[in-house]
Amino acid sequence: MSVCSENLKKTALYGKHIEAGARMVAFTGWCMPVQYSGIIEEHLHTRQKAGLFDICHMGEFYVSGPSSRADLDRLLTPCMARLEEGKGRYGFMLNGNGGIIDDLIVFRTGEEEYLLVVNAGRVEADKRWIRRHLSEGSEFKDSSDETAKLDLQGPASPGILSEVIGSEEVKRTGRFCFSRVSMEGVPVMVSRTGYTGEDGFELFFPVEHAGVLWERFMSFDDVRPVGLGARATLRMEKGLSLYGNDIDEEHTPLEAGLARFVCMEKDFTGREALLSSEPEIRLTGFVCEGRRAARKGYNVIVNGSEAGEVTSGGFSPSLRKGIGFCYINREFSAPGQVITLIDAKGKVEIRAEIKAFPLI
Template structure:
């Protein structure tokens, strides 16, 4: 699929990215910054200081009303009924076959209101799917166009926020909780969540405050803007799955090794398929690998056993700036999915030796 460049959507910070010299690329129908100074430099900066990501392309949906909690519980794989206001939880929307329609984070705003943060590339599909299943279209709102999302990630991210506000707002905020804060006069939904493995936060606020908050956060000397290139290498060092690459409608959360985000003690769409899959046993599973050297495999490389048998396929791969080796994720036959096992990655021309390893690959985060 090719999309003409002028059909691409732009975030409210598009001009800021150009002014910073970003290399812009198409991503999920959006024109997004790939890098500013360089992927490795931005990656290391996020691991050692604090990086600022414009991820306003992601979607935000709201479900409200007295039935929102019980209706949402049937749609997503994570447990909703025991969430307290201020809690976030990661989960999936599944089709009837247990395949992943989208991965998302549920935010419980109040007893009667929830926010869902969904992927940019799947938001239209997820929206239709949800609208077809809720009791009334009136309980659903798509606020994606009105909300800017900035991620501030890295060991110094709390310091940056607290210094901007002049008092500590991060001390009482545990991982996967959120609250509202006042940042340079703007009300921000502030969650301790992220996609890098570092201490970090995600900030949600109205489009009208986009440039003001972007500038305020970048004014801190510890903060640099980070593009999607480093976002990908950072998440891959943690072994986090990327929708569209590692997880999709053809794979269930069991195959994707993400069982812990599926609460089997409740009913949800796709659960019967997961139960059947559990009973029949998994044939393939998503596992991480580390290459012997600097050379990286690419998405689509075949996975071979040392004897040359085809046993899987690479879904994500990159050079790891922290390990200085190739890393990646692959779907591999269950019997080969054993840590320490040698594999060969190939596109038919190049052969790369690698070892199945546990994730995260980067363990200091």
């Protein structure tokens, strides 16, 4: 489609998507599949069986060397001392004001080696920040271009992966752990992580093998390809934040309600700011009265006054109602609070109720 002819990057699986009849869209500089058969069908299939996602656009950085642990402790919010080899943690990289530069998963891949999995749209910003703040005893490598990433998500995914690598390997790979395995002769790092709220796996491997592994998983009857459209509705239902919508440099993890991913028992960039501020707003979920969904940018109204702003919104295929995320004044952030969501023109008015995450 024409949208992809402009200077957009294509993943190694671009041809597979076109073959599968995907509709392609521009997403943070990449030409990505937004849907194949239909967003609702793909969404429900992932909740019931298994969805396969091309996530090659995301960034992968390696930080290694004798001071890598100390450097990452300073740069990231998870506690590196507690991160064993073979495991990963979700967390943030903060600026001096406590604002979120990016959200990421850090895996400890060696005694003195870490893998950071970062958002596609933040690769350049992250790289600049990390490079500027690493000490001489740490080495930085951006492996994004050489690394393919496939996500297999849904309740059927452990069974499917067992058929490919054996059930012992799958059992050994607990939540937020990873294993190194061989699939079709390809060396793969497989972690039990994801962005759908379902059980599932993320696979990292050399990009030249992307097509082979894509085909291998597509050969299972229970696996269907899933695009970014369903990825968005899946993550919203489970209350998983999207960088650039729900979290950004203007908001702290405390405002976003994500303090559990911040280890306050160590020193890190942004800690002082977090300690000295009392968040006045809070990121929370809402469920709309009916099928109509509020969208990003809608105003949140409580008792006739503006009380916040919608950061993500859409239709929930599971609830068959509109759902979304908003920043709202803390006093109105309790579940059950009735809110009205109004578009910028004031033409659309939707009644909704605050709900704690997850939304389903």
